[in-house]
Amino acid sequence: MHINRVSSPRRLAAFGIVFALALALAPASHAANHDVSATASLTFEPANLTIKVGDSVTWTNSSGVNHNVAANDGSFRCASGCDGDGHGGNGNPAGSWTFTRTFNQPGTINYLCEVHGGPPISMVGSIVVQGSAASPGSLDFSTAADSVAENAGTAHLTVNRRGGSSGAVSVHFATSDGTGVAGKNYVATSGTLNWAAGDTAAKTINVAVLDDGVADGGHTVNLTLSAPQGGASLGTPSAIVLTITNTDGGTGGAPAAPSNLAAASAGTTAINLTWKSNSSNETGFRVQSKVLDGSPFQDVLPLSPAGSTGTAVTGLQPATGYGFRVRAENAAGNSAYTTEADAATDTTPGTCVADANTLCLGGRFKVSVAWATSNMSGVGTTVPLAANPDSGLFYFFASSNIEMLIKVINGCGLSNTYWVFFAATTNVQFTVTVVDVTTGKTKVYFNPLNQAAVPVQDTNAFATCP
Numbered sequence: 408m409h410i411n412r413v414s415s416p417r418r419l420a421a422f423g424i425v426f427a428l429a430l431a432l433a434p435a436s437h438a439a440n441h442d443v444s445a446t447a448s449l450t451f452e453p454a455n456l457t458i459k460v461g462d463s464v465t466w467t468n469s470s471g472v473n474h475n476v477a478a479n480d481g482s483f484r485c486a487s488g489c490d491g492d493g494h495g496g497n498g499n500p501a502g503s504w505t506f507t508r509t510f511n512q513p514g515t516i517n518y519l520c521e522v523h524g525g526p527p528i529s530m531v532g533s534i535v536v537q538g539s540a541a542s543p544g545s546l547d548f549s550t551a552a553d554s555v556a557e558n559a560g561t562a563h564l565t566v567n568r569r570g571g572s573s574g575a576v577s578v579h580f581a582t583s584d585g586t587g588v589a590g591k592n593y594v595a596t597s598g599t600l601n602w603a604a605g606d607t608a609a610k611t612i613n614v615a616v617l618d619d620g621v622a623d624g625g626h627t628v629n630l631t632l633s634a635p636q637g638g639a640s641l642g643t644p645s646a647i648v649l650t651i652t653n654t655d656g657g658t659g660g661a662p663a664a665p666s667n668l669a670a671a672s673a674g675t676t677a678i679n680l681t682w683k684s685n686s687s688n689e690t691g692f693r694v695q696s697k698v699l700d701g702s703p704f705q706d707v708l709p710l711s712p713a714g715s716t717g718t719a720v721t722g723l724q725p726a727t728g729y730g731f732r733v734r735a736e737n738a739a740g741n742s743a744y745t746t747e748a749d750a751a752t753d754t755t756p757g758t759c760v761a762d763a764n765t766l767c768l769g770g771r772f773k774v775s776v777a778w779a780t781s782n783m784s785g786v787g788t789t790v791p792l793a794a795n796p797d798s799g800l801f802y803f804f805a806s807s808n809i810e811m812l813i814k815v816i817n818g819c820g821l822s823n824t825y826w827v828f829f830a831a832t833t834n835v836q837f838t839v840t841v842v843d844v845t846t847g848k849t850k851v852y853f854n855p856l857n858q859a860a861v862p863v864q865d866t867n868a869f870a871t872c873p
Contacts, residue, residue, distance in 0.1 A: 439459070440464070441465070442464075443532065444467050444468075444470075445468040445470060445476070446470050449520075451531070451532040454531065455532065455535075457534075457535040459537055460511060460513055460537070462509070462536075463508060466505065466507075466508075468504050471502070471866070472863075473864070475499065476519075477521050479516075479517040483498075485506045486499060487499075487501045500520070500522050501861075513536050514535075515534070515536070518532050518533070523852075527849070537638045544568045546568055546632060546641060547641065547643055548645070549565040549567060549609070550644070551647055553648075554625075554649065556654050557626075557653060558618045558654045560616065562614045562616055564614065565611060568608075568609075570642075572607045576601075576635065576638065576639035577600060577635070577636045578635045579598070580599070581596075581631055581633070582628055582630050583628075585628055586626050586627045586743075587626030587627055588736070593615065593626075593628050598612075600612070614628065614649065626650070627648050627649065628649040629649075631645065631646045661739050662685075662689040662737050662742050665682040665692065665733050668731065668745040669682070670731050670750035671750055675847055676752060677719055677721045677752070678723060678731070680694065680718050680733070684716055688737050689737050690710075691736055692733050693708070693710060694707045695732050695733075695744075696730065696731050698729060707720050710736065726751070726752060726848065727752050729749065729750060729751070730749050732745050732746070752847075759771060759844045761789070761791065763788055763789060764787065764788060766801075766813070768815040769817060773844055774840070775840050776803075776837055776840075779835065779836045785803065787801035787837075790809065795814075798812065798813070799813060800813075801813070803837075810833045811831040812830055813829035814827075815827055815868075819872035822866055823872050825843070825871065826864075827850060828862075828863065830860075831854065834859050837853075837854050838853050841869075843871050848871055
């Protein structure tokens with residue numbers, strides 16, 4: 408008996424129709440859209456997004472404040488449309504607008520509002536676009552702790568790429584002091600590690616360690632990974648503590664920790680510190696401070712004078728809480744840090760004194776303007792309006808050429824804030840600084856050179872009522 412194992416053309420055609428129909432009825436995979444709002448509080452919400460290749464982001468401004476969105480790398484600038492999109496809109500800051508952009512390449516895109524992106528407002532955001540077909544992976548240290556002898560010369564620390572190899576990726580690394588001191592126990596280093604597409608080989612960070620020649624015990628150094636690029640993420644651990652072990656015998660004669668640390672306000676921008684020296688062999692004291700908002704400690708004075716039992720920390724922000732700590736140091740090493748001492752800079756009301764370059768509006772707001780062109784700079788000259796104590800004018804070049812009208816409005820009864828409104832008929836660079844002398848709070852507004860100034864209507868300028 409003969410069996411025909413070759414399907415007829417008619418049967419193949421029927422199979423093809425059924426297969427095509429099955430594909431047509433299969434559920435489709437759709438890219439996602441993510442929403443970001445430009446707010447009256449001068450923020451993007453949410454400020455940071457992680458999306459997939461092919462996803463889109465829709466930005467909306469219905470805040471009543473002029474905003475736009477401009478990528479730091481110049482890839483887009485949008486508001487009522489985007490520059491160069493051919494649809495009649497552009498990226499100049501405007502009133503209410505919405506636009507959508509699709510991201511088809513992995514990477515990290517940082518962006519800002521050109522009106523409010525400069526300090527101290529920093530209206531910025533970021534989008535991490537992760538590849539959908541394959542993962543770029545995560546980057547981490549091989550271990551959270553390691554050690555090296557102080558006479559070894561160099562510590563070698565390993566960073567791995569795990570979980571994917573799609574695209575080129577990179578990560579920044581940097582050292583910071585633990586109990587060890589840069590320049591004394593190790594050589595500070597920072598840089599970037601790079602992986603090509605398909606590369607999963609471990610990379611090495613080399614940290615030079617220094618033998619101080621004294622019996623002073625071990626010292627620690629912190630290393631941190633940050634700012635991954637190319638869609639990669641930080642794995643765990645992303646930080647490592649390196650212990651530099653002593654090879655000189657004994658634990659040495661490191662000084663005892665200071666005690667009785669106290670901090671007290673000395674004015675609107677300064678705080679006085681005092682402490683007790685518990686050792687006779689220190690060569691100085693390391694003083695660190697932090698803002699009481701979750702910020703890390705930073706050196707204020709890398710080494711205050713030997714034998715001192717106090718110092719004045721200056722250049723601080725008015726009406727702001729700070730934390731402080733101190734440790735003693737000498738050639739044999741350093742002590743532990745003291746416990747923290749907190750203090751706030753003075754909130755005593757100040758006085759606004761008007762002059763040729765300063766307006767005093769509403770009895771408590773000091774206003775000044777600095778301007779610049781490509782070849783000259785200066786400060787605005789005031790034109791007070793006696794009949795309107797909440798408003799004033801500025802000119803830059805000549806009294807016949809008024810550049811700006813600005814006013815500070817008491818909106819406490821409506822929004823529990825003071826409002827700052829201004830309009831400027833100029834395209835020069837300028838910076839408007841408004842200070843509430845009652846609280847010391849400051850707002851800064853910036854316009855770049857060669858851009859027509861957009862009106863500002865900041866109804867959340869000062870939450871300092873009454």
